Amino acid sequence: MIEVTNLCKTYGNQEVLKNISFDIERGEIVGLLGPNGAGKTTLMKIISCFIPYTSGTVTVHGFNISRDPFEIRKRIGYLPEKLQLYRDVTVARFLEFAARIKDVPKSSCKNHIEEIMYACGIRHVADKHIRKLSKGYCQRVGIAQALLGDPPILLLDEPTVGLDPRQIVDVREIVKKQSGRKTVLISTHILHEASMLCDTVIIIAGGRIIKKSAHDNVLDSISEKPLLRIRIQGPKVEVLEGLSAAGYKVEVERPLSDREMIYEYNAEVKDEPELQGRLAYYISDRWNLIEMFRPAVTLEDVFMDVTGEKDGAVS
Amino acid sequence: MKNLIHIIKFELRIYFASPIIYILATVFFGICGYMFWDLLANFSEYSLQAVNLERMVQNENISANSLIFIPLFSYMGFFLLLVIPLMTMRLLAEEKKIGTIELLLTYPSRNSEIVFAKFLASLVVLMIMIGATSLYPVVARVYGVVRFAPLIAGYLGLLLQGVAIMSIGIFASSLTENQIVSAIVTYGIVVILSSITWTADFIPENISRVFGYISLSSHFSVLISGVIDTREIMYYVLFTIFFLWSALKSLESEKWRKRL
Numbered sequence: 001m002i003e004v005t006n007l008c009k010t011y012g013n014q015e016v017l018k019n020i021s022f023d024i025e026r027g028e029i030v031g032l033l034g035p036n037g038a039g040k041t042t043l044m045k046i047i048s049c050f051i052p053y054t055s056g057t058v059t060v061h062g063f064n065i066s067r068d069p070f071e072i073r074k075r076i077g078y079l080p081e082k083l084q085l086y087r088d089v090t091v092a093r094f095l096e097f098a099a100r101i102k103d104v105p106k107s108s109c110k111n112h113i114e115e116i117m118y119a120c121g122i123r124h125v126a127d128k129h130i131r132k133l134s135k136g137y138c139q140r141v142g143i144a145q146a147l148l149g150d151p152p153i154l155l156l157d158e159p160t161v162g163l164d165p166r167q168i169v170d171v172r173e174i175v176k177k178q179s180g181r182k183t184v185l186i187s188t189h190i191l192h193e194a195s196m197l198c199d200t201v202i203i204i205a206g207g208r209i210i211k212k213s214a215h216d217n218v219l220d221s222i223s224e225k226p227l228l229r230i231r232i233q234g235p236k237v238e239v240l241e242g243l244s245a246a247g248y249k250v251e252v253e254r255p256l257s258d259r260e261m262i263y264e265y266n267a268e269v270k271d272e273p274e275l276q277g278r279l280a281y282y283i284s285d286r287w288n289l290i291e292m293f294r295p296a297v298t299l300e301d302v303f304m305d306v307t308g309e310k311d312g313a314v315s
Numbered sequence: 316m317k318n319l320i321h322i323i324k325f326e327l328r329i330y331f332a333s334p335i336i337y338i339l340a341t342v343f344f345g346i347c348g349y350m351f352w353d354l355l356a357n358f359s360e361y362s363l364q365a366v367n368l369e370r371m372v373q374n375e376n377i378s379a380n381s382l383i384f385i386p387l388f389s390y391m392g393f394f395l396l397l398v399i400p401l402m403t404m405r406l407l408a409e410e411k412k413i414g415t416i417e418l419l420l421t422y423p424s425r426n427s428e429i430v431f432a433k434f435l436a437s438l439v440v441l442m443i444m445i446g447a448t449s450l451y452p453v454v455a456r457v458y459g460v461v462r463f464a465p466l467i468a469g470y471l472g473l474l475l476q477g478v479a480i481m482s483i484g485i486f487a488s489s490l491t492e493n494q495i496v497s498a499i500v501t502y503g504i505v506v507i508l509s510s511i512t513w514t515a516d517f518i519p520e521n522i523s524r525v526f527g528y529i530s531l532s533s534h535f536s537v538l539i540s541g542v543i544d545t546r547e548i549m550y551y552v553l554f555t556i557f558f559l560w561s562a563l564k565s566l567e568s569e570k571w572r573k574r575l
Binding site: 045048049050070073074076078080082083084085086087088089093097098100101102103145 | 329332333418420421424425
């Protein structure tokens with residue numbers, strides 16, 4: 001549905017996208033994940049035919065973006081990152097304009113707009129001027145205009161930025177409903193969002209694709225890391241020295257209770273019961289073993305792992 | 316073509332949702348009305364004098380057309396020059412400034428449709444403004460003989476002059492995202508193109524003739540005097556096409572010049 005091959009984009013001397021290549025199948029929800037400045041928005045703007053690219057090939061729904069941008073525009077619904085709407089018109093009037101320009105027939109236009117407004121939860125603000133709407137409602141109107149005309153492809157650039165938690169949940173629900181019906185490319189820097197919504201995740205940083213994989217596969221790839229989390233009651237220095245002397249690679253994750261000398265440690269131990277049992281026996285023999293478990297791998301871990309941001313700061 | 320109509324309708328909604336157009340129209344009608352009243356009063360006084368001094372009737376043209384409408388059209392042309400840049404300054408500049416251009420350019424509409432639709436929506440507003448002044452000849456008819464045929468040429472001149480200024484305004488609006496800059500650039504281009512003939516005394520005759528043909532003011536004065544000349548009409552048509560085409564190219568090149 002969307003094929004991007006060796007896509008490059010430069011602004012002056014600054015190379016914003018470097019040899020980006022990926023395919024998105026029909027009906028897939030794909031998350032474009034990356035920190036701010038990674039090139040996600042530039043990529044979205046190129047696919048939406050808003051800005052030109054420097055080199056490479058982009059094909060959307062079988063149409064080449066540089067030859068048939070008009071045909072592509074007919075088939076996409078686009079929500080820009082910095083969504084701005086016409087403030088001096090009512091929601092209904094704006095959506096009517098967007099529907100008619102997207103070639104929705106006049107006879108079915110009213111019903112179609114009603115359906116979309118209902119789906120996006122904006123029916124009750126239809127006659128309000130857009131300037132009077134909150135950020136959350138504006139975002140819903142933005143999603144509604146993208147859904148108008150029932151385009152087979154949706155490009156949603158940071159759809160939940162600036163919304164309150166309730167609104168975020170609502171917007172995610174709207175996106176989830178499109179699963180299987182439309183091909184959705186959703187850009188976000190919120191890892192949790194990508195993990196909730198997407199079938200496939202493309203991680204992009206510094207204008208390059210760092211990783212592309214089905215969501216579960218991405219998690220699996222890092223879960224192969226032999227990380228074991230152990231909570232032990234005992235003198236920290238003694239525990240670290242003891243375990244290191246026994247050949248285990250251990251580091252302190254965080255103190256749980258300084259007064260009771262309970263600390264949480266990370267140990268690299270392969271996922272084999274015998275090895276884990278031996279370690280548990282070794283610890284219990286010397287100190288008080290409170291808990292030992294293999295932590296669930298989150299997309300945050302994957303992101304930190306593949307982008308090399310070990311300090312956990314996703315800008 | 317269908318998109319053109321949708322964009323025109325939407326643009327007109329935006330026009331009439333903003334207080335600016337009402338303020339501009341009020342100022343335009345207020346000043347034009349005052350000028351008309353003043354010219355009508357002068358005409359009335361002059362007519363009385365002419366009746367008393369019959370010889371003047373033989374030698375001078377004292378019709379309402381020459382004493383009221385030719386100067387009135389001339390003033391109105393000047394007021395349009397003041398008003399139109401304030402009407403057109405927001406057309407593309409505001410879309411770029413607030414960012415709605417991103418939605419508009421990713422909808423299935425062609426750039427040429429966007430520019431032309433904005434132009435036509437402004438033309439509708441201009442026609443309403445000029446059309447409302449058609450009451451003046453009806454009022455003047457009460458006070459004396461008014462020949463309506465030359466007035467058609469005058470109104471055509473006003474409309475064409477307005478359309479030409481509008482095309483400059485849209486071009487200026489495509490160059491910047493600052494509405495004030497857009498208005499100032501429009502004023503600048505219009506003033507240069509209107510006053511270019513002033514240099515006639517300092518430049519060779521051939522160039523002076525070319526400048527005379529380019530000048531906005533020289534063509535306008537022919538039409539408001541009541542003469543419909545296809546050369547003048549062609550001038551305005553070509554002039555408008557050139558600036559609309561420039562606006563289109565400017566909008567398209569924006570994508571390459573900078574991040575929209």
